[in-house]
Amino acid sequence: MVTSQTTITIKPVTTPVEEEQFLNLPWRVYKNDPHWVSPLKSDIAQQLSPDNSFCSYGRFHKLIAINAKEEAVGRIVAAVNERLTDEMGEKVGFFGFFECIEDQNVAFALLEAAETWLREQGMARMRGPIDLSTHNNCLWLVDGFDSSPRIMMPYNPPYYERFFLAYGGKIAKEAYAYHLPLQDGLNDKFAKAYRVASRSGIRFRPLQTKGEAFKADVSRLYDLFNRAFAHSWSSTRRTEEEFMAQARSLQDLVDPDIFPIAEYNGEMIGFFMALPDYNIPLKKVNGKLNWWGILKFLWYRRQIDRARVIVICCLPEYRRKMVPLALIHLAFQQGQSYQEAELSWVYEDNNASRRLIEETGAKIYKTYRMYEKQL
The missing domain is CATH 3.40.630.30 (Gcn5-related N-acetyltransferase (GNAT))
Incomplete structure (x- = not known):
């Protein structure tokens, strides 16, 4: 052509x-x-x-x-x-x-x-x-x-x-992507939500990141993810094998302090998924993780001081127990080594998620778009 x-x-x-x-x-x-x-x-x-x-x-x-x-x-x-x-x-x-x-x-x-x-x-x-x-x-x-x-x-x-x-x-x-400086902490309502959820019988723990325990947690995350996001726009359910493969690719990047899980009577009912911003060291390796790239990656990963919040998930029937706010409180309390967070991405018309994000004090700082054309 x-x-x-x-x-x-x-x-x-x-x-x-x-x-x-x-x-x-x-x-x-x-x-x-x-x-x-x-x-x-x-x-x-x-x-x-x-x-x-x-x-x-x-x-x-x-x-x-x-x-x-x-x-x-x-x-x-x-x-x-x-x-x-x-x-x-x-x-x-x-x-x-x-x-x-x-x-x-x-x-x-x-x-x-x-x-x-x-x-x-x-x-x-x-x-x-x-x-x-x-x-x-x-x-x-x-x-x-x-x-x-x-x-x-x-x-x-x-x-x-x-x-x-x-x-x-x-x-x-x-x-949108939202930016949140972490130095000032969160509103007291988040700590209150954690107390309310805990008194309601909700138990919180970090994601397990090793061996069979990791595999079991990922399997439960898969079920919860599909129940909570069954009708996402322009998206279809992944197989459990696909979900597990992506989880394994991220396994070594997880910081359990900023990946809390909520359970009720032993059932996983919510989670907060954030990852350290590994783009900080990745920017130094120029697209190659050869031996020199790995050394540079390990050196510069020590400079990571920000995180990206990817998913805040809770089954609808537990939202009245303040679980989403409680998860945010727990992650931000345990992730005090981070100076800032990005919460991304969230669609413009996802009003429920946007309201939750904006309650933290986060502000929109990046805008993204998807496009279509009739053929």
């Missing part, structure tokens, strides 16, 4: 050289950006491997844009998640893993190629950015470019939204 103003070839990724170009492209896009945190190349390669369990219920198509000098100047992945289309009853395909130099012609050529493939797969709409699943990386940052992303959060150049809207896309969903 050739654009009218810039000679660009869009081609499927089929050779080892093209694979390397695909993986290396972000270093070209972000080479002068002080806030970018490079992904681990091995993680991206694994996500897009034929061995990924996604391939048992979906399919994807990797594409790169090559200029006249045989240099990669853009990339995109089009994907069809059959679970999602079956569940929704709509023919919605995804685009993700998008990276592009600041050239609208390149962006248009990539989007057109992804759109063409999705249409050939029978899709009627294209949604993204979604890297195969909303359980992975998704959304584009549109406000808050003055600081680095926290762990497992997206980051991109400001021009991505402009290119997609110029291509004819529309905004489908908005989401």
